Amino acid sequence: MEQKELIEHIEKNFKYKKEIKVIDGKQFTITVEKDKVLNLLSFLKLIDFKQLALITAVDWIDEKKFEIVYILFSYSHIQQILVKTFVDRDNPQVETVKNLWDVASMYERDVHEFFGIDFIGNDDLRPLILHNWKDLPPLRKDFDSLKYSNKMFGKFKKDEEI
Amino acid sequence: MILSSTKELKDKGFEQILDFFRKKSLWMLHYCTGCGAVELPPTMTSRWDMERFGMGPMATPRQADLLLITGYLSVKSLKRVIYTYEQMQEPKWVIAFGSCPINGGIYYDSYSVINRLALYLPVDLSIEGCMPRPEAIIDGFTKLMKAIEKGEAVGYKKYKENYEWYKKNQREVLERTTPVL
Numbered sequence: 230m231e232q233k234e235l236i237e238h239i240e241k242n243f244k245y246k247k248e249i250k251v252i253d254g255k256q257f258t259i260t261v262e263k264d265k266v267l268n269l270l271s272f273l274k275l276i277d278f279k280q281l282a283l284i285t286a287v288d289w290i291d292e293k294k295f296e297i298v299y300i301l302f303s304y305s306h307i308q309q310i311l312v313k314t315f316v317d318r319d320n321p322q323v324e325t326v327k328n329l330w331d332v333a334s335m336y337e338r339d340v341h342e343f344f345g346i347d348f349i350g351n352d353d354l355r356p357l358i359l360h361n362w363k364d365l366p367p368l369r370k371d372f373d374s375l376k377y378s379n380k381m382f383g384k385f386k387k388d389e390e391i
Numbered sequence: 392m393i394l395s396s397t398k399e400l401k402d403k404g405f406e407q408i409l410d411f412f413r414k415k416s417l418w419m420l421h422y423c424t425g426c427g428a429v430e431l432p433p434t435m436t437s438r439w440d441m442e443r444f445g446m447g448p449m450a451t452p453r454q455a456d457l458l459l460i461t462g463y464l465s466v467k468s469l470k471r472v473i474y475t476y477e478q479m480q481e482p483k484w485v486i487a488f489g490s491c492p493i494n495g496g497i498y499y500d501s502y503s504v505i506n507r508l509a510l511y512l513p514v515d516l517s518i519e520g521c522m523p524r525p526e527a528i529i530d531g532f533t534k535l536m537k538a539i540e541k542g543e544a545v546g547y548k549k550y551k552e553n554y555e556w557y558k559k560n561q562r563e564v565l566e567r568t569t570p571v572l
């Protein structure tokens with residue numbers, strides 16, 4: 230399907246509240262409520278958006294929200310969809326999508342490690358990349374990377390003796 | 392190199408002779424996680440031809456003399472570098488490439504990249520630049536050779552003498568149990 234037909238199809242068949250924005254000829258975003266994400270994703274999977282390319286998050290610290298982004302790709306429509314949802318920053322929780330795509334469990338581990346977002350239903354949220362991390366998740370905006378680096382790895386001073 | 396007396400021969404002559412030969416055959420193990428590694432292939436191959444100095448790449452730490460840290464090191468790879476270094480046979484030397492292992496370089500504020508390699512391993516030579524050109528690398532290698540010949544490049548002895556200090560620094564970043572901030 231062309232992008233226009235595709236959007237019409239989604240508008241017509243997915244009845245819950247949503248907001249569709251076109252980015253360019255090959256991409257568009259759909260923003261939905263947090264509890265309707267799973268419905269939307271399974272609906273999109275049915276209309277041949279078979280590949281989950283990435284799950285990632287954005288920290289909107291002033292609005293006290295995390296934005297979670299699911300990037301889907303379809304080889305038959307040659308379209309990319311960014312499914313977005315917002316969760317509360319103090320209690321960040323969404324349902325896992327690992328039952329739809331196996332690969333999601335890795336992405337969720339990653340997002341959990343770097344933003345501290347919980348994925349309900351995913352029982353394997355062990356640390357993936359960082360070594361022995363004990364502080365705030367590092368990609369949160371209130372984590373001070375420079376201060377951490379200076380304290381942890383030593384600040385470089387000019388005349389310091391080794 | 393002519394030795395003046397038998398006593399000198401006994402004391403350090405033998406070591407000096409060994410050093411003379413050591414500097415002429417350096418096998419290097421390159422730990423290529425940083426961007427500086429890109430400059431090594433041209434240094435090794437025909438354009439700059441490092442082998443005329445008797446240097447060549449070695450596949451295993453057990454038979455290598457030089458450990459090249461080619462750029463930034465994350466905490467996770469620091470652990471592997473320490474394993475590798477401790478597996479190497481003596482005498483062994485460490486060369487740090489670029490500004491990242493000196494003071495953090497452009498990763499000075501990163502939460503996962505160490506700022507200063509000299510705190511964790513004895514660095515014999517640092518080559519500045521982001522990244523150093525093959526000319527600078529070869530210049531660095533010849534400096535190291537001179538230092539080896541004079542018996543000044545003794546990082547591995549320093550590591551043994553100050554083992555506790557190095558281990559303490561390593562443990563501080565690798566086996567932390569409390570939050571930093």
Ligand code: SF4
Nearest residue numbers: 462463489490491521
């Ligand atoms: S010094 Fe520059 S080239 Fe070398 S690892 Fe750091 S950023 Fe990369």
